[in-house]
Amino acid sequence: MRVQADREVCIGAGMCVLTLPEVFDQDEDDGRVVLRTPEPAPALAQRAREAVALCPSRALSAAP
Amino acid sequence: MTTEPLTFPLTRTGPFDLPAEVLAMRADRPITRVRYPDGRTGWLVTRRAAVRAVLADPRFSARQELRSTPFNTAAETPPAIPGMFIGMDPPDHTHYRRLLTGQFTVRRMRRLTTRVEQIAAEHLDLMAAAGPPADLVPAYAVPIPALVICELLGIQPAMREPFMQATARMSRIDAALEEKQRAMAEVSGHIAEMVRHKRAEPADDLLSGLIADGGRLTDDEVTTMAFLLLGAGFDTTANMLGLGTFALLSNPDQLPAVTDPATVDNAVEELLRYLPIIPGTIRSALEDIELEGVRIAKGESVMVSIPGANRDPEHFADPDTLRTARDTAGHVAFGHGVHQCLGQQLARVEMRVALPALFRRFPDLALAVPPEQVPLRDDMVIGGVHALPVTWGA
Ligand code: HEM
Numbered sequence: 001m002r003v004q005a006d007r008e009v010c011i012g013a014g015m016c017v018l019t020l021p022e023v024f025d026q027d028e029d030d031g032r033v034v035l036r037t038p039e040p041a042p043a044l045a046q047r048a049r050e051a052v053a054l055c056p057s058r059a060l061s062a063a064p
Numbered sequence: 065m066t067t068e069p070l071t072f073p074l075t076r077t078g079p080f081d082l083p084a085e086v087l088a089m090r091a092d093r094p095i096t097r098v099r100y101p102d103g104r105t106g107w108l109v110t111r112r113a114a115v116r117a118v119l120a121d122p123r124f125s126a127r128q129e130l131r132s133t134p135f136n137t138a139a140e141t142p143p144a145i146p147g148m149f150i151g152m153d154p155p156d157h158t159h160y161r162r163l164l165t166g167q168f169t170v171r172r173m174r175r176l177t178t179r180v181e182q183i184a185a186e187h188l189d190l191m192a193a194a195g196p197p198a199d200l201v202p203a204y205a206v207p208i209p210a211l212v213i214c215e216l217l218g219i220q221p222a223m224r225e226p227f228m229q230a231t232a233r234m235s236r237i238d239a240a241l242e243e244k245q246r247a248m249a250e251v252s253g254h255i256a257e258m259v260r261h262k263r264a265e266p267a268d269d270l271l272s273g274l275i276a277d278g279g280r281l282t283d284d285e286v287t288t289m290a291f292l293l294l295g296a297g298f299d300t301t302a303n304m305l306g307l308g309t310f311a312l313l314s315n316p317d318q319l320p321a322v323t324d325p326a327t328v329d330n331a332v333e334e335l336l337r338y339l340p341i342i343p344g345t346i347r348s349a350l351e352d353i354e355l356e357g358v359r360i361a362k363g364e365s366v367m368v369s370i371p372g373a374n375r376d377p378e379h380f381a382d383p384d385t386l387r388t389a390r391d392t393a394g395h396v397a398f399g400h401g402v403h404q405c406l407g408q409q410l411a412r413v414e415m416r417v418a419l420p421a422l423f424r425r426f427p428d429l430a431l432a433v434p435p436e437q438v439p440l441r442d443d444m445v446i447g448g449v450h451a452l453p454v455t456w457g458a
C-alpha cells in the first residue's frame with residue numbers, strides 16, 4: 001500500500017500520529033504531517049486506512 | 065414534515081443524557097428545522113454521518129458574522145477580530161492556525177505530561193490536607209486546566225493568581241453579564257501585559273514562539289489568539305474532568321479501566337465520546353446545499369449536535385452506555401474538518417493524567433450528596449457540573 005499526505009491541506013490535528021506513529025509524524029516546527037514512510041508494511045495497512053479515514057481535513061489518502 | 069421548528073434551549077434531561085429533542089430524532093430524522101433566538105430559521109443535524117459531512121464541507125462556513133446561535137438573541141454578530149480564527153474560514157483561518165499547530169503536536173503535548181502530573185499531585189495534596197468533604201470542581205477540575213494553560217502560554221508564577229481568578233470569574237454563571245465582561249477585559253488585559261513582556265524578554269513558551277514566528281503578528285493578534293486558547297481550552301477540559309468524575313462514580317465498574325495504565329487511553333476516549341459537554345457547533349450555508357434529503361438554503365445556519373453524533377447507534381452499539389472497552393474510533397468530541405480541536409492532544413494528556421491520579425489517591429472516593437443533588441450546568445453553553453461534592457475515608 002502507498003499513503004500520501006498533502007501538507008497544504010493538513011491542519012496539524014495529530015490524529016494520524018495518534019493512530020499510527022509508525023507511519024505518521026508531525027513536523028517539529030509547524031505541526032504539519034510528515035510521512036515516515038510512504039509504503040507502510042502490510043501489517044500496518046489496516047491502521048493506515050483508519051488514519052486516513054480519521055484525518056479531519058482529508059489531507060491523507062491511501063492506494064492499495 | 066409539517067411540524068413546528070424546534071426552539072432553544074433544547075431540553076436537558078440528565079447529566080449524561082442527550083437533549084430530549086435530539087434523542088427523539090434518533091429513530092427517524094437526521095435533520096430537522098429549528099428557530100434560533102434571533103428569529104431566523106435553520107437546521108439541527110444529529111446523526112454522525114451528516115454531522116461529519118457538514119463539518120468537512122467548505123460550503124458550510126464557520127464565519128461568525130454569518131451565523132445564528134442557540135445562545136445569542138442579537139440579530140448581528142460582528143466578524144471575528146484578527147486572531148480569532150475559530151470564527152473564520154480558510155485562508156484566514158489557515159494563516160492563524162498554522163502559526164500554532166507546531167506548538168500543539170502530539171510529541172510536545174506528551175512532553176508536558178510530567179508538569180501535568182506535578183500539578184495534579186499538588187492539588188491532591190491540598191485536598192488530602194484539608195480533609196473530606198471537598199468540592200471537586202474548584203479543588204481539582206478547574207485549577208488543573210487553568211494552570212496547564214498558564215504553563216503553556218508562559219504566564220509567570222507571580223501573575224498566575226490574578227489571572228486565574230479573573231478567568232474563573234469569567235465563566236461563572238451567577239455573575240451578571242456586565243461583571244463577566246469586566247472579567248473578560250481583565251483577563252485580556254493580563255494577557256496583553258504578558259505579550260508586551262515576552263516581546264521584551266522572550267522565553268521558551270507559546271507566547272514568545274508566536275511573537276518570534278510572526279514578526280508579522282501584532283500584539284493585539286497574539287493577545288487574541290492566546291485568549292482563544294484560554295476560552296476554548298479551559299471550561300471544556302474542566303468540565304470533562306468534573307463530569308467525567310461524576311460519570312465514573314456513577315459507573316464504578318468502569319473505574320479499573322481508568323486506573324490501569326494499559327487501558328486508560330481508550331477509557332478517556334470513551335469519556336470524551338460519552339460526556340455531552342459541548343452541545344454542538346454552528347456552520348452557515350454559503351450556497352443552497354442538499355443534505356439528507358432536505359434543501360438547506362444559502363444563509364441558513366446549521367447546528368450540528370456533537371453528543372448526537374457521538375451517540376449514533378449506527379456507529380456505536382449501545383451508545384448511551386459508558387463502556388470503556390468499546391472501539392471509540394471516530395467519535396467527534398473534538399469536532400471534524402479544518403476546525404477540529406487544536407488543543408485535543410493537550411486535553412487528552414490532562415484527562416489521562418488527572419483522572420487516574422484522583423482515583424489512585426482516593427480509591428474510595430464517593431459522592432457526598434445524592435446524585436440528583438449535584439448541580440448541573442444546564443444553564444451554560446458548556447455542560448457539566450457546577451459543583452461535585454465528594455468525600456473519602458481520611
Ligand atoms: C476535552 C476538552 C476539549 C474539548 C471537548 C474540545 C472541543 C473542541 C471542539 C468540538 C472544537 C471545534 C469547534 C468548531 O468546529 O466550531 C474545538 C476547537 C478548538 N479548540 Fe478545543 N476542546 C477541548 C480542549 C481544548 C484545549 C485544552 C485547547 C487549547 C489549549 C483547545 C483549543 C481549541 C481551539 C484553539 C479551537 C479552534 C480551532 C480552529 O478553529 O481551528 N481545546 N475544540
Ligand code: SF4
Nearest residue numbers: 010011013014016055
Ligand atoms: S490527521 Fe490529517 S490534519 Fe491531522 S496531522 Fe495528520 S494529516 Fe494533518
